[in-house]
Amino acid sequence: MKHLFSDRLIAIAAGLFVALTYLPLLLLSAHNHPSAADDYCFADTAVRYGFWAAQKLYYNGWTGRYFSNMLVHGSPLVWGWYDGYRLIPALTVTGFLLSVYSFTNELLRDQSRVTRLTVAGLLFFAYMVALPNTVEGFFWTSSVVAYTIPAALTLYWLAIVMRWYRLPAGLYRNLNAFWAGVLVFFIVGSGETILVLLVGMLLAMAGYRLVFQRTFDGFLAVMLVVALASAGLVFGAPGNAIRLGSNEVQGNSIVSLGMTVGILAKAVLGWLVQTPVLPLSLLSLPLLVRLNRPTSSVRTIGQLPVLLLTLIWAGVLLVLTFPSVYGLGTAPGRVMNLTYLVFLFGWFLVLAAWVGYLMRGQGAAGRWLNAGAPVPTLAQGIAGLWLIGSLVVSPTLRLQYGDLLSGDAATYDREMSQRHAQLQQSGDTLQLAPIRVYPATLVVEDIKTDSQHWWNRCQAGYYHHKTVLLTADNR
Known part of the structure; x- marks a missing residue:
């Protein structure tokens, strides 16, 4: 049966979806101002004591986030450029979109440019349409530098890592390795939450190579050493003990774990029902089948141990949320923004692995997938309506357009x-x-x-x- 949605139609729809989620942030960016929360404190400290002295004061007295501290202590306020804050959200959301494309462009390098652009656009749309907290994601500078920017850098870092593996030995490959290490240093120094994510990914990647492929990966080993050394700078900061000591819940692991499970369960249920994750999963099946073909350069995804991968993904979501609940007594919007990003990208990674697992089987699902996963027209229609509906009912977009x-x-x-x-x-x-x-x-x-x-x-x-x-x- 002829597909209801052709590749060209999906590409056009993806472009429209990106525009509808990207535009309000650009327009709102023109109305942005420094926040009374933290922004002036960082600026006043840097102006009063100097840039480097401010780093030392915060490292010793509040937090070990050395990279995000450098960014906020070099903010437009420090330079007397008040209106510079009008550019920060626009630059951040643009950089985030480019990082999503960098990741998908490298991951899907065997696919057409239209496919790569489409996938990047739909992932960006799926994230932005259900963004848990807009102001902490793109407008509050103190949150942007500790969560959104390092999240974008992590996607870009993954693109650099994938590129390194396909490059021939030589200077350019060595430069890519050096740049990947610099990015690890920046990302880890941005905040504890993203630190946990990156170190966890490196351990999982290196562990897979060692246990399942019987290969000691020197490149990943170096990245892990850099990450652990950088983490030592973060957690070794004298200010961390002062910051954690200000929270009454801090130290009660059992209570914090129970709170974390409850927060995540509610959030994941909402993401499955209120976001376009499920319809996009259905429409992406033909592409996931192609990625699991023997000729695909990323067919390794389908060979991953699916149950273990699923458990790791669920564990990462738990570990991402737990430190904030443990340290602050709650999961702020900025943390849930990052958790949703990992949920979204992890969902499709796990789905690709399950598709590969089923394709190797002999059941009806495997036969259907090996036939190209022809999605019935009715199912495509429902998926399309769900995508449109997610735009209409999105609390995030209603809030953004409402404020405008x-x-x-x-x-x-x-x-x-x-x-x-x-x-x-x-x-x-x-x-x-x-x-x-x-x-x-x-x-x-x-x-x-x-x-x-x-x-x-x-x-x-x-x-x-x-x-x-x-x-x-x-x-």
Whole structure:
């Protein structure tokens, strides 16, 4: 039976889906401002003590995230470029999209360019349409540098690793290995959550090569050494003990584990029902069959031990979420953003492995897959409607477009610009009126009515005032 969705039609749809999920972030980016939460504290410290002294202060007094600390202490505020924050979300989402394409372009190098672009677009769409937390994913700089940027770098690193294995021996291959090591150093130094993910992946990859392929992989061994050495810099920071000691739940592993399982179970159920993961899985079956053919350069995926791979994937999701629950007592939106990314990409990796496993079998499923996995027209139609429906009902997109179309983003932008002008005025004490609206896609926190709150003290220090406080809202 003729396929309802041709490759060209799917490619056009993928382009449209990317545009609809990419555009609101670009438009919202023009309304972005520095956050009262952390952004001014990093900037005030760097301006007051200098860039390198600020690194030392935070490393010894709060966190060992040496790479993300470098980024936030070199933010536009440090250079006096207030409007530079309007570019950060746009650059971040563009870089993230490019990293997804880098990964798929290298993984599917045997496929046509249209296929590679389509897959990258659909993965980007599937992630963005169900992004758990927009503001912590792309607009709050302190979160962006610790989660979104290293997540994008990890996808790019995987592309570099795949490229290294297919390059002939020589200078270019050595340069790729060096660059891969530098990326590991950057990624691990961005945050504990991404650190756990990268080290776990390296252990799994090296373990597979050693146990199942009976090969000691020197390249992966070097990457693992770099990762562990970098992790030592993170966890060895004196500031980590201070930070963890501020949480009451910290130290209770049993309670934290139970909370983690509950959070993940609820999240995964929602991702299966509310996202386009299932319809994309159905429509991707013909491609996954091609990837498991003997002529495919990535047919090794289908030869992976499927049960073990599935358990590892589930374990990674648990391990990703657990440190935040253990250390903070909850799983913040920024952590769930990363967890969903691993769920999404891991889902299709595990699915590809199961397709290969079934193709080697003699059952009806294997025969159907070996025949090219012809998807019935009705099933294709349902999948297409589900994809469209995921756009319409997406809470993430409704929130983003709602903040734009309601004018809330523009109102927030205008009033924050007015506040910035007021903060530049001289005076020991400044009383600031609350912003009329706080769009959820743009705002994490504002300063407080308590002038001694950290957010107030950081803004006061940055703008050279003794006291900055928020007046009571009498509306």
